[in-house]
Amino acid sequence: MTFDEAVKAGRIRVEEALALFDSLPTVELAFLRGTWKGSELQTGHPMDGMLGATGWYGKQFIDAESVHPLLFFTEDRAALFPVDPRKWPSPKLPGLVGPHRAEVETRKFKARLRMTEYRGQLSATMLYDDWPTNDVFRKVDPDTVLGAMDARGMATPYFFVLRRDAESPPLSVTGDPADRAR
Template sequence: MTLDEALQAGRISVEEALTWFDSLPTVDLAFMTGTWKGSELQTGHPMDGMLGATGWYGKQFLDTERVHPLLFFTEDRAAVFPVDPRKWPSPEIRGPVGPHRAAVETGKFKARLRMTEYRGKLSATMIYDDWPTNDVFRKVDGSTVLGLMDSRGMATPYFFVLRRD
């Protein structure tokens, strides 16, 4: 199954997503540099639909030490801004994050990029500063990666796709 087929299907199983993830080549740190637009790959995970419904844009990697793990659209969707993962998700914020920009925006980088081993392969991984969470990346093509969020306490990984801006 190709990425486009998986996205058009709307949902694949966790097992299918893991098989696909494991079959993809790894990526190095330099490959991740830039701004990436995200979309969800739904597998029945409890987080499915949450990012899309809240105006998630994607991620930004300036270098290994300067990473914005969460970019969201402004209220008018004319721009994006970085969000502090400690402030979102929040029970006070329902729906799009953009109208709550003043409460969640950060000027600080909230993650780092490192090479880590996951499922037997060494690949670029985003490590959140304030959460026991890693996003591991595998290469779909020259401008697309499949991301897998692995977090302490999460029964299954959460999958997403990033396309280079």
């Protein structure tokens, strides 16, 4: 199954997603710089549908040390804000994340990029600072990557798509400026 066929179908089997992922070229760290809009590639994973239902926008890669792994729309959808993965997801915060901004927002970068080996190939990988989780990327085209989230205790990877977005809504960060650390 090709990438376009998989996206059009909206849902593929895990084995097909793994075969597709393995067939794609690896990604260098610098390739990921910028803001990326995300979508899910559903495979029957327990996380399927979660990000789409919460107002998730995507990710932002400034450099190898400065990554916002979770960007969400503000309540009015006019801007984006970074979320601390330690505070979301949470059963106390159901539905859209925007209305809970004050409880989950962070000024700090919460991930970094490294080259790691996954499924026999060395590729750009986002490492969460506070989770035993890695998002490994493979290149679909100059503006699209397929991501595989690999986490301790997860039986199969969770797949998602990121598309480069040069015209993303602005990043809006509130709170104490002293909290902005790399």
